[in-house]
């Protein structure tokens with residue numbers, strides 16, 4: 001099986017459903033509360049394993065009930081947890097998530113144990129990273145640790161994928177990190193944060209992809225929800241259409257996309273084919289509530305990818 005290592009965050013998600021998100025200073029009533037296993041690293045690791053890859057997770061959880069649930073869920077999904085550190089001095093990361101009636105969300109993350117991931121954790125995972133085909137990274141752990149993982153993965157000739165989520169507040173990523181990244185996978189708002197360019201229309205999306213390439217990353221996969229995916233590489237640019245689904249919750253749709261993309265690239269598929277298949281995974285994640293429960297299995301992704309782009313209203317996708 002193709003080997004993928006995910007270095008990233010693990011959270012417990014506290015999710016409230018609301019008709020609309022509140023204004024500043026306003027109190028509103030919600031209509032549902034759930035807790036889910038989440039965190040972009042955790043979600044992408046599970047998505048990748050369900051998409052058919054052999055996956056190892058590198059990160060930190062607290063020595064608490066949330067951490068236990070997360071590690072049990074990862075193992076059940078088949079993710080190797082040898083390099084998942086239980087940190088006695090910090091609680092497991094948490095995310096406060098509001099999901100509105102349109103399925104859109106707003107998220108506040110308190111990193112806790114995720115903030116303590118270091119380059120030493122990356123070194124301790126050397127046997128996994130050095131044997132990986134793909135290393136998948138996000139930005140919910142300290143940038144130094146992300147850069148150390150990217151550097152180590154690059155030296156081991158793995159394909160390094162960076163999902164720059166959440167985007168840094170100042171829109172800046174260190175050049176040294178970008179030099180080690182093979183493929184960057186931002187959404188519209190992350191692309192805007194990193195380039196200052198609005199990808200709201202086709203011209204803007206193409207300019208944003210070009211600007212990202214100018215930052216030093218040769219391959220860009222820009223996920224644009226119901227508008228599809230723009231892939232830019234040395235063959236030029238190509239739009240891949242979104243899959244039509246009825247979206248109830250877009251949480252973790254980007255994670256489903258990234259995990260599926262990593263699995264298929266690790267399995268030897270070319271970038272455009274892998275991104276098109278991953279778009280089906282992202283679309284499926286929109287059709288179910290929560291992060292981990294929404295991440296699809298390989299057979300479901302295959303099925304939607306085969307049925308193509310005809311079924312249902314186009315409410316959302318990647």
Ligand code: RIB
Nearest residue numbers: 011038039040095252291
């Ligand atoms: O991408 C969705 C994830 O973002 C949630 O699971 C939440 O934990 C935050 O990390």
